[in-house]
Amino acid sequence: MTENQQVSGSYWLQTAPGGRRAALTEDLDVDVAVVGAGIAGLCTARELARAGKSVAVLEAGRIAAGVTGHTTAKVTALHTLVYDKLRRTRGSEGARLYARSQSEAIEHTARIVEELGVDCEWERRSAYTFVRDADRVDELRAEARAAREAGLPASFVTETGLPFPVAGAVEVTDQVQFHPLKYLLALADDIVAHGGRVHEDTTVLGLEEGSPCRLSTASGATVTARDVVVATHYPVFDRALLFTRLSPRRELVVAGPLPAAQDPGGMYITPEENTRSVRTAPYGEDGTHRFLVVTGEHFTPGTGDARALFDRLSGWARAHFPGVELTHSWATQDNDPTDTVPLVGPLHPGARHAYVATGFGGWGMSGGMMAGLLLTAQITGAPCEWSGLYDPRRLASAVREAPSFLKHQAQVARHFVGDRLRPAPPAEALPPGEGAVVRTESGRLAVYRDDDGALHAVSARCTHLGCLVDFNAAERAWECPCHGSRFDTDGKVVQGPATRPLERRDL
Known part of the structure; x- marks a missing residue:
């Protein structure tokens, strides 16, 4: 990508466009209304439809065309360096519940892929968190121990399939990568097959909580529902002020065909160099190439020179994978929770029939799958062992959140005031x-x-x-x-x- 080029768009969206689904134009009465057709919303709707609930999914744009359609699409319980931190802040039981919830969600999805016969390029691979700086090896060793104690098949290694040496890495075996759009389009079809409705181009503007709840839309149609799930990535309704606990982060992606002989054979991420994430996907019919996806150079939306960052990321990809032909570039956006753990559950302390799923911190694939299981359990009254871990109303994390919370609010205040003082060009x-x-x-x-x-x-x-x-x-x-x-x-x-x-x- 050169300085004057624009992003070319998501490879996932271009290779699985899907058919258009009708907007909602008439009033509707259902058991559950799900706002947002990304992975969290569709996974939740599918589980509820299979549980016998009448469900309507309301999406302002196209299915999975937002954050989900721009993901790297790794489906793994290894989330960079999360387990050692969880062990210190949530105890060994909190780390265990986190690992179990993510892993069970992945295996549940594997069964759905097999049951529905979805051709979504579902591939088992090891996931790695690596560093090249020898001073960080102890950090990796601690993460490997914490992940293993949490129940993951984790180990510390010094050899990987990457085309450069590493000082150390955490490896978790038997993880997954896939084509997110191909999977979610099949999931939407399954929702409809079980009596649900999926409406695109339907912007939800208002939520009136009660028994039942009511949603107003831009078209004038009203949706009446016993329960409402807000799965819009960043909550469009925020009665609990969750925006104060979420920090938005934009990240860039460059991708293109790579000779199969250069495939590193796994999924990789490092917190170094402003993040570098690497994976490949199937490409072409003859097996001579794989599709390389490189992610990194994260920044706060509205700050930084995205063109320069794209150039830096492209340069890194070409330097380390000299056979790659970069044909695609796009960007994704994530929300980091101030206390590490996603916010999935009741929308606010007084909520009885409104739920939220947000704050996946860059790991929305396994997180969205987990959210579908957790929210379905809460709505249907089934037990869920890890509900408390993800509960947005949690108060015990207030002290743990304080440094990150205050840092985020200070950044917001600086922008709110400082941006108004900047010189403006004509x-x-x-x-x-x-x-x-x-x-x-x-x-x-x-x-x-x-x-x-x-x-x-x-x-x-x-x-x-x-x-x-x-x-x-x-x-x-x-x-x-x-x-x-x-x-x-x-x-x-x-x-x-x-x-x-x-x-x-x-x-």
């Missing part, structure tokens, strides 16, 4: 394909000049909580650095938690 100076927040007599405007030279102006205030957006030139999008909302150049919502577009303005 709109006339913008070259084609560029955008900037400019100062006018009516306030700050987010101005973009398209390739034909025309200027497009919208309000620079994010419609979520009022922070100022900034321009991501690589993806040609306005991004909020406070809570991660994203908008296209005309102000339309691309990614929440914002639900309303940026207002159009005249220069």
